[in-house]
Amino acid sequence: MTTVAGMDVAARSPVWPWAARLHFRQGEAIFAQDEAADMVYRLVHGVARTSHILPDGRRQVGDFYFEGDLIGIEAEARHRFSAEALADSEVLVLRREGSAAYDARMVERAIWRATTEELRRVQAHLLLLGRATASQKVAGFLLQFAERLRSQVVVLPMNRQDMADYLGLTVETISRVLSRLQSEGLVEFLDARRYRILRPRRLSELAAD
Amino acid sequence: MTTVAGMDVAARSPVWPWAARLHFRQGEAIFAQDEAADMVYRLVHGVARTSHILPDGRRQVGDFYFEGDLIGIEAEARHRFSAEALADSEVLVLRREGSAAYDARMVERAIWRATTEELRRVQAHLLLLGRATASQKVAGFLLQFAERLRSQVVVLPMNRQDMADYLGLTVETISRVLSRLQSEGLVEFLDARRYRILRPRRLSELAAD
């Protein structure tokens, strides 16, 4: 599904003009699991997902990333998660350290901010996964996304399989829960990817959060 | 269960001599959920656990901490997790920033190291929680602890309820899985808290890791 990336180092970024800018098509891998983690990737435009393949073949989705996010921040020498583009994306590639760039300190600070943000989000994800029921997980997921993309209609960048692997459930369960939430009038789905929250309060209670 | 801590600022630490040293008895709270997160806590001696109470009353255990670990590293202004002493413990309390101490930079670096370590461990925890079956979770847990406390006989500092809340299971399931692992000869329990891994390879396969 994810193919090797086309390495067209071309345009220049207004933020870090010296950084290499890469383009990834939908489904392409930005970096691989177990690859050396000496680079970080700034998502200039597009959407991405990180995931980890377990030895038994199952997949745990780590997180979803949007414009401006730094991807590939990890605590070890090698990437525990891989990253893939969920839509056509532009990415700035930055060397983590040892860069001779004049604004190396700025990069350092950006990495520090991104690390704490990453920690915050992994903790939130952990609490979602720890939830008791599938409904709690899905409700929490919908709320979390609505908050991140403040707008009336929320557009999901990922498919049901990604949601399932993010929440530790199956696509069938996701689908069933969404159908039930809709029939109960808590949310409304315009199509599989676009939804609107009709009763934030009750959805929040359901999420137990 | 957890009582308020006795605030006996007394002894001096060889590492950060200017830091306040507190003593906590087993079960006492080191800091509370939603408390301002302007301090970090260095565990000089003892064992501690962080946990988060969900609105529905359930509890998610965050992590377990040992001598030398920094506790209370979080990305937000308030603690998402509380911390409790699992055994009588000594703790150095450090102000996160704005400290006028002569080695403020050293503290900063320690916090940076602890943050990346925290991220690494939360990610590992996430992958454990994402595991499919109870056996995979418990096997992973036993391996993780054995690795952390390299020794023949591993002594667990927590009870079954803590394990259950860490893994998102019930005490009964924990107990059943442990019994089965033992009857299959993968591990041996000397008593409820002390175990030895008899077949690391097969336990590792079971954990799918």
Added chain:
DNA sequence: CGGGGCCTTGATGCTGTTCAAATAGAGTGG
């Protein structure tokens, strides 16, 4: 010796998975 945690074991029910099939949607070429 008795009380109270903590842990283990048993029986039953429910939730989510698995397997299977139908439906909807997107993309392609006529």
Added chain:
DNA sequence: CCACTCTATTTGAACAGCATCAAGGCCCCG
């Protein structure tokens, strides 16, 4: 624009694994 194909999503039915409820055992400590 329509027919066709391929994939994603939804829905259904049966099953499995974990939770729940309940009881009994173990161990520490008074």
